[in-house]
Amino acid sequence: MKALLCKAYGKPDTLVLEDVPTPQPGPGEVLVAVHAAAVNFPDTLIIEDKYQFHPPLPFSPGGEAAGTVKALGEGVQGYRVGDPVIAVCGWGGFAEEVVTDARKLVALPAGVSMDAAASLVITYGTTHYALVERARLRAGETLLVLGAAGGTGLSAVELGRHLGARVIAAASSARKLALCHEYGADAGIDYSREDLRERLRELTGGRGVDVVYDPVGGGYAEPALRSMAWKGRYLVIGFTAGEIPRPPLNLALLKGCSIVGVFYGRFREQEPARAAELMQELTAWLASGRIRPAVTQRRPLEEAIAALEEVAARRAMGKIVLTTALGRRG
Secondary structure, X not given: OEEEEEOOOOOHHHOEEEEOOOOXXXXXXXXXXXXXXXXXXXXXXXXXXXXXXXXXXXXXOOOOEEEEEEXXXXXXXXXXXXXXXXXXXXXXXXXXXXXXXXXXXXXXXXOOOHHHHHOHHHHHHXXXXXXXXXXXXXXOOEEEEOOOOEHHHHHHHHHHHHOOOEEEEEEOOHHHHHHHHHOOOOEEEEOOOOOHHHHHHHHOOOOOEEEEEEOOOXXXXXXXXXOEEEEEEEEEOOXXXXXXXXXXXXXXXXXXXEEEEOOHHHHHHHOHHHHXXXXXXXXXXXXXXXXXXXXXXXXXXXXXXXXXXXXXXXXXXXXXXXXXXXXXXX
């Protein structure tokens, strides 16, 4: 089988696509034939050894992939060969086949496309957990989404709207904001040419925002925190800007607000039953068409390096999905 390999830590252009032996599932594991794999920002970090997880070299990046069950390891129950699934593998998904723990599979309802399925867990799963469990977002509240045109940001725009919030999208161009409006944003801020804090003051009548969804970090964190309403919740999702912000903590005191960490992978490990409930709700929404991941590019596995470079440079809008030969036939 073909797999994109990280043999030494570095930028995407150090990766190589090679033929490797098909992995065999051990006890409690499942071999999945990959149809599609989404490109996520953590994939650009894990190949540089800058992520929370540190797989041994060599390994394939790719934190989530959709496909069909090809083989079952000893003791696996609840799945059959041919079942459509999402493999929440952490790494290994940028390959034609991947082995993962059966507990990290998500069963797919009939009729869900592999492209959409591959784009679900890391972005929508994180956002669903963030807004429902960590922020307790309520209908009528105002949600600010930073980096709103990326895959994670768009999921927050869409889910925030479904949960009844007024959604303000912040992105770096008019083109990106147009996509955010398509996914349900009520208002937009182009922070490449507008002052974020001043524009938020105008849009909220000086009241501020109830929830901030921040996958960006960097220089936008402090003005967003200063724009919080009383008893607001600031969701720390990630740091695509590369800089981990150090906001003055007296702002939390003055605003009476909470700074809330969102570590979805740890949540899935610590609270598997609740995580399964949330994922069941998400897959039902996906099957019904209530949510629709924004797959803006569909590229062959052979173009994975270019796709990773685009995500790393924060040029991508929505989700880039890599397809295998099997997925292209489907």
